[in-house]
Amino acid sequence: MSEVKPDLVDVQIDGVWHQFPKGTRLIEACRQVGAEVPHYCYHPKLTSPGNCRMCLVETGMPPRPMPGAEPPQPDESGHLPISWIPRPVIACANTVAPNMGVRTTGPITEECRKGVMEFLLANHPLDCPICDQAGECTLQEYSVEHGKGESRFREKKVKKPKNVDVGPRVRLDDERCVMCSRCIRFTDEIADDPVLGFTDRGSHTVLTVYPGRELANNYSLNTVDICPVGALTSNDFRFQMRVWFMRETNTIDVNCATGCNVTVYSRQNKIYRVVPRQNNDVNSDWMPDSHRLNFHWIDSDARLTDPMVKENGKHRVATWSEALAKTAEKLAPLSGSEIAVIASARMTNEELFLVNRLVKQIGAGHVEIVPRMGEADGYLISADRNPNTNGVKLVLGLANPGSGLDRVKSGIEEGRIKAVLCLQENLVEDGGFSPELLGKLDFLLATYPLANPTTGLADVVLPGACWAEKSGTMINVTGRLQRLNKAVDGPGQTLEPWEIVRDLIQALGGGNGIYSVTEIFKQLAAEVAAFKGLSWGQIGDLGLPLIETGETIPALEREKQRKAAGLIVG
Amino acid sequence: MGGITYKRGREPHGKEHRVIFRNIDREGWDPGIETYLKDGGYDQLKKALGMERAAITEEVKKSGLRGRGGAGFPCGVKWTFIPPNNTKPVYLICNADESEPGTFKDRYILHQDPHQLIEGMTIACFAVGAKLAYIYIREEFPEAAKIVEKAIAEAHAKGFLGKNIQGSGFDLEIYVHRGAGAYICGEETGLIESLEGKRPYPRIKPPYFPAAMGLYLCPTIVNNVETLCHVKHIIGMGGEEYAKTGTKNNTGTRILCVSGDVQKPGYFEVEVGKVTMGEVINDLCGGLKPGRELKAVIPGGSSAKVLRADEIYTVGRGDDARKLTIWDIPMDFDTMAACGSMAGSGGVIVMDDSRSMSWVLNNLNNFYAHESCGQCTPCREGSLWMKKITDRVVAGKASPSDIDTLYGVAKNIDGRTICAFGEACSWPTESFVEKFRDELIGDTKPELEGAIVNAETLTAAASL
Ligand SMILES: Cc1cc2nc3c(=O)[nH]c(=O)nc-3n(C[C@H](O)[C@H](O)[C@H](O)COP(=O)(O)O)c2cc1C
Ligand code: SF4
Numbered sequence A: 001m002s003e004v005k006p007d008l009v010d011v012q013i014d015g016v017w018h019q020f021p022k023g024t025r026l027i028e029a030c031r032q033v034g035a036e037v038p039h040y041c042y043h044p045k046l047t048s049p050g051n052c053r054m055c056l057v058e059t060g061m062p063p064r065p066m067p068g069a070e071p072p073q074p075d076e077s078g079h080l081p082i083s084w085i086p087r088p089v090i091a092c093a094n095t096v097a098p099n100m101g102v103r104t105t106g107p108i109t110e111e112c113r114k115g116v117m118e119f120l121l122a123n124h125p126l127d128c129p130i131c132d133q134a135g136e137c138t139l140q141e142y143s144v145e146h147g148k149g150e151s152r153f154r155e156k157k158v159k160k161p162k163n164v165d166v167g168p169r170v171r172l173d174d175e176r177c178v179m180c181s182r183c184i185r186f187t188d189e190i191a192d193d194p195v196l197g198f199t200d201r202g203s204h205t206v207l208t209v210y211p212g213r214e215l216a217n218n219y220s221l222n223t224v225d226i227c228p229v230g231a232l233t234s235n236d237f238r239f240q241m242r243v244w245f246m247r248e249t250n251t252i253d254v255n256c257a258t259g260c261n262v263t264v265y266s267r268q269n270k271i272y273r274v275v276p277r278q279n280n281d282v283n284s285d286w287m288p289d290s291h292r293l294n295f296h297w298i299d300s301d302a303r304l305t306d307p308m309v310k311e312n313g314k315h316r317v318a319t320w321s322e323a324l325a326k327t328a329e330k331l332a333p334l335s336g337s338e339i340a341v342i343a344s345a346r347m348t349n350e351e352l353f354l355v356n357r358l359v360k361q362i363g364a365g366h367v368e369i370v371p372r373m374g375e376a377d378g379y380l381i382s383a384d385r386n387p388n389t390n391g392v393k394l395v396l397g398l399a400n401p402g403s404g405l406d407r408v409k410s411g412i413e414e415g416r417i418k419a420v421l422c423l424q425e426n427l428v429e430d431g432g433f434s435p436e437l438l439g440k441l442d443f444l445l446a447t448y449p450l451a452n453p454t455t456g457l458a459d460v461v462l463p464g465a466c467w468a469e470k471s472g473t474m475i476n477v478t479g480r481l482q483r484l485n486k487a488v489d490g491p492g493q494t495l496e497p498w499e500i501v502r503d504l505i506q507a508l509g510g511g512n513g514i515y516s517v518t519e520i521f522k523q524l525a526a527e528v529a530a531f532k533g534l535s536w537g538q539i540g541d542l543g544l545p546l547i548e549t550g551e552t553i554p555a556l557e558r559e560k561q562r563k564a565a566g567l568i569v570g
Numbered sequence B: 001m002g003g004i005t006y007k008r009g010r011e012p013h014g015k016e017h018r019v020i021f022r023n024i025d026r027e028g029w030d031p032g033i034e035t036y037l038k039d040g041g042y043d044q045l046k047k048a049l050g051m052e053r054a055a056i057t058e059e060v061k062k063s064g065l066r067g068r069g070g071a072g073f074p075c076g077v078k079w080t081f082i083p084p085n086n087t088k089p090v091y092l093i094c095n096a097d098e099s100e101p102g103t104f105k106d107r108y109i110l111h112q113d114p115h116q117l118i119e120g121m122t123i124a125c126f127a128v129g130a131k132l133a134y135i136y137i138r139e140e141f142p143e144a145a146k147i148v149e150k151a152i153a154e155a156h157a158k159g160f161l162g163k164n165i166q167g168s169g170f171d172l173e174i175y176v177h178r179g180a181g182a183y184i185c186g187e188e189t190g191l192i193e194s195l196e197g198k199r200p201y202p203r204i205k206p207p208y209f210p211a212a213m214g215l216y217l218c219p220t221i222v223n224n225v226e227t228l229c230h231v232k233h234i235i236g237m238g239g240e241e242y243a244k245t246g247t248k249n250n251t252g253t254r255i256l257c258v259s260g261d262v263q264k265p266g267y268f269e270v271e272v273g274k275v276t277m278g279e280v281i282n283d284l285c286g287g288l289k290p291g292r293e294l295k296a297v298i299p300g301g302s303s304a305k306v307l308r309a310d311e312i313y314t315v316g317r318g319d320d321a322r323k324l325t326i327w328d329i330p331m332d333f334d335t336m337a338a339c340g341s342m343a344g345s346g347g348v349i350v351m352d353d354s355r356s357m358s359w360v361l362n363n364l365n366n367f368y369a370h371e372s373c374g375q376c377t378p379c380r381e382g383s384l385w386m387k388k389i390t391d392r393v394v395a396g397k398a399s400p401s402d403i404d405t406l407y408g409v410a411k412n413i414d415g416r417t418i419c420a421f422g423e424a425c426s427w428p429t430e431s432f433v434e435k436f437r438d439e440l441i442g443d444t445k446p447e448l449e450g451a452i453v454n455a456e457t458l459t460a461a462a463s464l
């Protein structure tokens, strides 16, 4: 044997020797060295039933000598010869063994794949032209890669239920199902809502939802993501757009402090779907339905498209410079203590950094954000429904974000506060500011993506981009620094909030030459201790741990336990 | 067998050697415990309770007992697979699912001699340290379940089950569990899933070898009814003595269930390897039907590969090589394997020249297509595909190349599935095509070559 570290074993994959930790599944070992093994039922976050048989590979072990015969001798590399076993094994559930050989190509492995593909297609309806999964379907992909190109099947196909409502958001086509049981395992093992199961036997097996129940839990759409074929489709995305036409943008979910990593799929500036993106330190492979579906408003008629100023009680469209000039004019007579800045914990660190500058420049007497607390769901949804409360603490310097909101209210009530700059918030609906209270102000500026009761009252209204239309960083509940990336442009004259704040600073007499988010990040890294030495590029698509918060994400903790128990690869 | 008489017309054949079936069809016998006790029942249990646990396993190992459920795995060796450092409870399961077509032996034990099974099980449980055991009885045996439950209650009342059995300090409860009518529940890991209240989807091995990770992921020994009965007799006579019956590596007796085209089908307990196929057919079963010739035999339950009557079988290697006709094949595990089939569950299905092999194969394929659990791709899709092809062969709607497809489908199942059902369902097709290819092709029509069988296939072909 060549030099062996204590718990590493030597395995030959496609003729080349490698070392892997004991217990590594063959499929993962192969993947690590670039020999992808096709698979349907295997999912690293779920238990392995080994039912699809797509991952069969040829393996071998050193020959066992007959009693009394010469034991096999190691070659010059220190490895024993491999005696190949005619019976293939599944790579998803078997683990590496010392001096094992694996062939991910070659006649045995390839024949197995061809066979499984032919079987899977035998009773498949072959309705790709009307299937949403087309373009991201492993059945299609593996057919091309591993199939035989034609079928010997000449029989009548098995008929099964189609277009079945299994829940409010998920639809099932049983004829397309390859019976990998991923969805069943997900609902059972991850969502704790085991409503899916198989009934009937053999080729007549159908996936069904338990009688009288529905797949309605807030994680139901994850089954659509992990279904390797078009059997489970999303009612929301169904028949909306071919996947190959869409652009993918990696960003994060802003519906709560967890900051699930997502990919936004868009075409021609319209978002068609949001799906979770794997990050084992944040959301694993999952996200809540309520968060992923919360994007349709982005493309709605309620969007603000232009700056507006109020004249004689009525809003009229204005240019950016008009609106900014009016703001400067209205603020000029006021002292700093008469001005309150209400920013948002939905703003990025970069935006908050500029807000901080603005506050300092005008000497604003009050700076606050609007807190959003709810109940944690015990999976991924954090009790804090703001995505960047930690950024507010760190960058805006609020020790107890939201706690000063009442002081702002009483300040307005008592006439001490005469102007409010409301940045990306909705004071009336989310902040508990009554219209009467806001009516007492001399001047109200409101930026927001949508028209709302607060913008309705504002003297100056500025269209601010939403989360999918901007870039920047946020710090999630566990203290992880993560990046938002702009997926689409905001409508009309919309600007990203950092641009708006920069322009406000300039309009109010300040000056700076900031032209990009990355420039702000550079300054942030120079000025705020926690960010010291960090660069934009370093954060990458998966983010990095920035601070210790002591908080955990329940779904991840459970996943760690399952991994430690050897139930899943993780 | 001094003094034992059997019901008229049910007397054992002179070539039989009745151990397990000693009391089956016995005059004056009933399944009650009093009858059993009068006959020396539970003496072996008392003996075993006085032995070291490991010594019992040792005796079973020495006896050479091989499992009678199908695979013929050495029983004592299986028991030693329980991890030595185990701290979890150990379970024992008696597999009374008897559902392999052609097999009908366990039912007689359950119906007529349940205490023999309970005694064997109790000894086995004592040996492996199981305090809880289950008898998994197929749905189709409702009477058997009642009888066995009654017998368990009787054994309880007499202190052969329950707490502190016969003052030994050993506790054991046995429960009957009824299946719901699925062949796959006979496969041990499917059975375990079913016992856990789930669909009987067989588990992957590794890692779920029952002896290490079985019922509720605890070490579990699964044995066939007949196997467990043998344990009682091994304790009675000692492992070495037991090993003197039967033949080397194929020890003891086993029950052959003969069905099909013979004069007197039925069950026969014989010493393993001491009788030949010829003796089974001609002596035990009174020969073939008048004027008929032997065509083929399926020797070990429906999933065993078919043996052709006019073939010469070569067994043994080198100097030991012997040539055998089908009539000369001794009914034992190793020779049957050397002949390319298996002794399996002891179900011998005899077919004479009146049988159409296409029909027979189609009949088997029907069974397997109906019973595939549907969990893994090759078996799920392949079993029904094979049935559909042989449906057409039988209906005269197949072409010669369909036979090649049929064979190819079977080959794509064999060795690639989760459980041995994959082999069970593909071996009939493989062996029938290999041995009776001409006959199957004779039932097809060359003019149908390339014909579109159904309109759907047209679109299917077009879209591929
Ligand atoms: C598809 C299938 C069906 C089986 N059915 C039975 C059965 O009905 N009865 C049985 O005892 N063993 C059956 N077996 C074998 C069991 O899995 C297991 O090997 C056996 O119960 C072990 O007992 P033994 O070692 O005493 O033979 C079946 C196996 C397979 C693959
Ligand atoms: S619906 Fe999809 S995920 Fe569920 S078993 Fe079928 S193929 Fe697998």
Ligand code: SF4
Binding pocket: B184, B201, B202, B371, B372, B373, B374, B375, B376, B377, B379, B380, B417, B418, B419, B420, B421, B422
């Ligand atoms: S081989 Fe057949 S019976 Fe066994 S697990 Fe697979 S589908 Fe089920």
Ligand code: FES
Binding pocket: A038, A039, A040, A041, A042, A049, A050, A051, A052, A053, A054, A055, A056, A090, A091, A092, A093
């Ligand atoms: S991935 Fe399905 S059997 Fe391995």
